[in-house]
Amino acid sequence: MTLSELKEAMAIVQYFAMAIITTVPGAQTGRQSSDVRRVANDVYTNAELLLRYGTLIDGSHIGDAMLNIVTTAVAAGATFDNMYRVLTEFHNQPVITLPGQAVKDAGIIYLLSALVLITANTTFVSRQDVNSYLTRMLNGFTPSVEILADRGDIENYREVLALQAAMVHDLTVRARPLPTIINYTTASPYPALKLANWRYPDATQSPFNTDLRVSQLITENNIVHPAFCPVEGILLTA
């Protein structure tokens, strides 16, 4: 690896490590957040050694070390929105050399995997909710799959494609039984309890979670006082 190649790959690794820290909400506090900062800073500091020698004294390799940051961030509660933002920004990182490209490709695959892990652990409320995730996931996957296909990276291409298929299948299957969101209109501001009884056969519980229907209405519509709901709003069909 030449010096210029090393410098570029190092910059990519360090950018990746620092970006992942920002995916965890409240990243400056808490035990799990400190774990993310620790592993990310380890990689940031040792990026040159990892890239130059492939492994450190403790036996960690560059691929595993980068993956460890993402895994720790997901465990610490990294959000979908933040991870998606990092993926979009990471896509735009310019690379020229082959080592830099290899590191970037691996980083993108880690981020896609992290997004799939986050969605797999997300409980969805409505079909629109799932569709919004699915659209963004496909927007994240499409350029990655195209780049891998163009480069002839058969093995990674096959893995990413299988991951995309598993993600689409999961979201499609889980979206099927979920209700959709519709708009409601009333003649005058009604109490939330009346709205819930008007729309649902059983206003005391939701079939999909333990929320009261009234609480759902109040949360979904940002109702200030539950006795006076806005005349136009949204609600779940079931």
Next chain:
Amino acid sequence: MPGRTQYGMPSNPWRDRYQQASFRGAIFYTENDARASGRRVAVHQYPKRDTPYSEDMGRRAVQHPITGYLIGPDYIGPRDELTDALEKEGPGQLIHPLLRPMQVICTNYTVTETRERGGYCTFEMMFVEAGSDAGSSPTQDTAAAASQSANSTSAFAAGNLNSQVDAFNGTNR
């Protein structure tokens, strides 16, 4: 204008379809039979509201109440075969005289023999469609499958990157 049979008689399509009734292969003759079904509806009625809401909960299971009989000097054997078939566990095939064969379960039956009518017995049978055990059929945990795929993909990418960096540095692992 109805068609004609080869003997010049008016054809009867229903008679052409008519077949020997049986359950699990045990034959019987039918006096009368019926089919009963519909929709399961939960009617919700609300206080201070004139319009009810009838919630459709799905199709009602099809039931076939059938009155059958067996007759003849040797009716004892077919009678025992039919009672055995009706009491056997699980769904069985019902050949209805005019309907398509179907998988049903006999929920109850009564066999009646009288002194005045020797060599003759009647069966009052109630069949209900067997359907399928959809409620307890296993479904794939797609979220777990996606997580597993994510973990294997990232592990594969990590191994790939390790090998590539070794190759760039001219070292072999």
